Amino acid sequence: MKKRVAFSCAGEGFGHIARIVALSEKLREELDLVYFVPESVQGFLFSHLGDVPVVTIPSFRFVLKDHGVDYFETSRVNANHILHFKRITGQLKNQLAEMRVDALVCDFEPFVSRAAAGLGLPLLNLNHPGIVLKTLSLSFDGMVSRGVARFMTPRAQETLFCSFFNGEVGPIIRREIREKTPTREDFFLVYTKKDSRVKMMEALKNFPDLRFDVYPRPEGDFADALSRCKGVIAPAGHQLLSEALYLGKPVLAFPQKGQYEQKVNARMLEKSGYGIHGRFYRMKKDLSRFLERIDELPTGQNRFERFKFTDDTDYIVNYIIDFVNAQTAGEPTKLYQYTYLDTIQEKYDLISRELLRG
DSSP, rough: OOOEEEEEEEEEESSHHHHHHHHHHHTTTEEEEEEEEOOHHHHHHHHHSSSSOEOOOOOOOOOSSSBOOOOHHHHHHHHHHHTHHOOOOOHHHHHHHHTOOOEEESSSHHHHHHHHHHOOOEEEEEEGGGGGGOOOOHHHHHHHHHHHHHSSSOOEEEEEEESSBSSSSSOOOOOHHOOOOOOSSSOEEEEEGGGGHHHHHHHHOOOOTTEEEEESSSSSOOOHHHHHSEEEOOOOOOOOHHHHHTTTOEEEEEEBTTTTHHHHHHHHHHHHSSEEEGGGGGGHHHHHHHHHHHGGSSOOOOTTTTTTOOOOOHHHHHHHHHHHHTTSSSSOOOOOOOOHHHHHHHHHHHHHHHHHHH
16 A cells, blocks of 8 residues: 655745645655645646645745835734644644645645644655755844744754755756756746836846746746746746756846845855846846856856756655655654754865865
8 A cells, every 4th residue: 555645835936836746746656645735836736736635724925025025014914823823733633644644745834744743753854945044144034034944844854955056955847847958049038026027127128139038927838938048037936946057047036135045046046157146226237247148157166065957856756755665664763953063064074075176
C-alpha cells in the first residue's frame, strides 16, 4: 500500500504551489498524495493535477502598496489567524488523523506543520523563503523577514532550502518550463504586479523602439514567452528568477519594498552574473542600464557563493520518497531547528575550498 503524504504550502504568490505541482507530477505514482492548501492557489493546483483531494487552510498574506509591503495593513488582515492559531491547528490535527496521513512535506506554511508535529508525524520542510535564515541583517525588514521565516519553517526532521543560490538543493522547475527549448528573439518579457503596473508601463514608454510582452494577462503563453525572450524584467520572486536562469535569460529584478527575501534574491542574482538588481525609485535608469548591457550578460560569478541554475526536481522527488520510507519505518527521528550557526559552518567550508583552489 502506498504511503499517504500530505503537501501544505503558503498562499502568497504561485511559487509555493508551482513547486508542489512539479513534484506531484512525478511523485503520485509512488505516493498517495493529499493537499492542505489555501483557496487562493487551488485553481492552479486543479488545472495542473486534476481533481485531487484538497483541504482548504488559512494563509497569511502581504498587503501591497506602491510596489512594497504595507506592514500595518498586513498585520491587521492577518491578526485573526494569530488569535485563532491554536484552534486552527487543532482542527487540522484532527483532519490529518482522519485522513491517515503518514508524513507531511511543508512549503513555508505554519498551521499544518504544527498540527503534524502534534501528531508526531514526520515533517520535511522544503521551501525557498527560509533562505533568509542564512543571512544576517539589522534592517527592519531583514529582522522581520527572518522572524517570519523562523515561524514558517518550524522544527522538523529535515529542512531543505531549494534555491538557485546557497541552498541544500537547487530549484524545482515546472514541467511547462522544462519542456521548452530556449531561443533568443527580439523582445523582452515583463512581469509586473498590479500595484506597480502603472509605473512600469510609464517607464517602458521611454523605449519606443523595443518590444515588451507584458504579463500577467488572460491571453498569451507565459512559459513560451519566457523561453523565447531576449531578457526578463520582473519583481525578484524566486520561482520566476529560477525559471529564467534555467532558460539562460538575463534578468532585471525589482524587489518589492519591504520584502527582504526579494532583496536577497536580487542581490544574489547580480552576484551570479546573470542580471541586475534594480531599484523601483530609479526604474528608468536601471532599465536603460539593463537594456544597454543585455548582450554582455552573463558576466562572471562571485566564487564565494554557490549557484545552481539546473533543475533539481528529480533529485528532490527521490529524496522525498527516501525520507518518507525511512521516517515511517519506525519512530521518526528527532526534530531539528536550522540556525545561523549552520550557515557559518557552510560559509566557512565554501570559502576554505575556494581559497585552497587558488
